[in-house]
Amino acid sequence: MSNILEVNKVFKKYGDYTALNEVSITVPKGSIYGLLGPNGAGKTSLIRIINQITMPDSGEIILDGEKLHPKHVQHIGYLPEERGLYKSMKVGEQCLYLAQMKGLSKSEAKKQLEYWFDKLEIQGWWNKKIQELSKGMAQKIQFVVCVLHKPKLLIFDEPFSGFDPVNANLIKDEILALRDQGSTIIFSTHRMESVEELCDHIALIHKSNKLIEGRLDAVKKQYRTNSFEVGILTSNVEGLMYELTQKFTLAQTNFKSLNDELKLEIQLGTALPNELLHLLTQRGQVTHFVEKIPSVNDIFIQTVSEK
């Protein structure tokens, strides 16, 4: 069984509004899976259904080879976007309570908590009340509560909002460590740079429908335009430009470099990169030759504005 989660044709309606229109996604074991989409696309609806907070109208969900069942809550860790804690309850008690709800015994929960409190260097917070903590501090606690019961599947909805860069990095490292220990992570966010950095699979949901899904590099291949960024030092700029426009589509571009060279973005169409490179090396000194890979951000904007 190589997939931790399979969502098959899940359909959900709220009144007259269709939140999810037969959405299917497949999350491979051990991956970091980015769930993308603009606001109101249906991401949270899907996450809530996976967490069994709401039930789908139709469709089925398979978790680790079994049909989703209430007992599965202990295999899932969920950090919602709208998150908080009991303000007047002490940190330690609160974590114990939430851990026990996930099916941990009291002693096991305590052991795990001590481990995590040590790891995140928050040992002194046990007897503090949440209202005495800052927002970022409270978020650390929420993160601990979410991962405490060693779930197979972790779902993070905008995990980095509210963290300063230092703590965001800390959490990011923990997420990667959890992946390495065998957990699978579903990760819903608007911050494309963290998707780029962390995810190996993505799915894009827009207006209740899934538009894209797959390995990140495969998706990028699909969206590549066969464009190259080129830098060349040449004495005959005009001649080169003329020659290039005959064969390819050109565009101005800019990138950082130490030379005062000609900078171009060249769309190859059906031609191969070597043809371009061959042409360029004959005309001058090539200083820069990089394929323009579409960023997740580009893909996101392109897909969402197309529809």
Add this chain to the structure above:
Amino acid sequence: MSILSLIIKREFIAKVRNKSFIVMTFLSPLLFVGIAAFVGYLSSMKADMKRVAIHDETGLFVNEFKNTEEYKYLDLSAIDIKIVKDSLIKDSYEGLIYIPKTQDSKALEHKIQYISNDSPSIVFVENIETVIADKITKQNLENAHLDTLAIKKAQANVSINLSKSSGEESLKGLNEIKIGIGGIFGYLIMMFIIIYGNMVMRSVIEEKTNRIIEIIISSVKPFQLMMGKIIGTSLAGILQFTIWSIVGMSLMLFASVFFDVNIGPAASVSPEMMQTAQQEFAGTAQMYIKELWNLPIATILFSFVIYFIGGYFLYSSFYASIGAAVDNETDSQQFLLPIIMPLILGVYIGFFTVMNDPHGTIATVFSMIPLTSPIVMLMRIPFGVPWWQLLLSITILFGTFFFTVWFAAKIYRVGILMYGKKPTWGELYKWLKY
């Protein structure tokens, strides 16, 4: 530990640890006893002596007014009425009874005046009227040469004895005691529903505004959370009531011994009178106690518990769904009114209709309607309610309870995940279909 009991435990501890709970629990009985002791002290104080002037031009009535602890009558008939009137305020008289001279006693009947700058109590005025009327009547009888003594002898004084067909003697005023007992239990249920229903609602709103709700319901079913909340809060409430009754009773006992607060006017009665009164009182008291023991005490207590559970759960599931629907307490007002109305209605029906006609149509119907039955039926029970009515009413109550919990759970489930919206009744209805 099962998840439900985990939630119940947390809710209970959260309520009990709350500072306002601790303060309320221990301060309320003190406050209550303090007020009771204060009222007792006030009523044991003697009222100020009031002086009432009498200007009686006929000279017939002035001796009929007997001084009491509260009123002292002074005969100022010798002084001119104008001077008396003027000196009324200066000499700080409470008032002046002016009886003018008339041709006959018939004319006098509507000529008597009471002059005072304060408005006199009805009892006081009636007293004056009785004194004068008695005197005139007596005179009229004498003028007609009738034997007043013979008339007095001839007057009958009827007092009806109440009894049941089984031959047991009943007591007058027992209705008041019965409605009193039923009223206390009914009122307790209403108070408990309002206080603790509100607590349930606040705790739901708290989870919503804290945004912890989504974390929790990813582990438990909303229904479990709602039930855990309702049960946990009710346990805290039961603890509070238990503490109240224990502390309250011991404080009352302590206060009545310590301050020697007298109950009733026993202090002003002479020892001999007290003895006879005591014997009489003891006889009546025994009858009352016997009568109280004849009340269906087991039924009352049993149904108090049943109606308490049914009523509290019914209403607090409403409170929970309101809490889930709104974002803050201010928004809850529009939804709370329809909940509080039937409770108040129940108490009014209890005190007015049940008292007059405990088994009449209105009382019977409202003791069946689940929203009022916990209050109205408890007030009816001391008067004796047929078993089938009791069973029917309880069945309806619990049937409705299961229905409302189901209904409330639906609103709750949707409502707790809705932020930043003030829902309308129409939207609540739509949520039921999600």
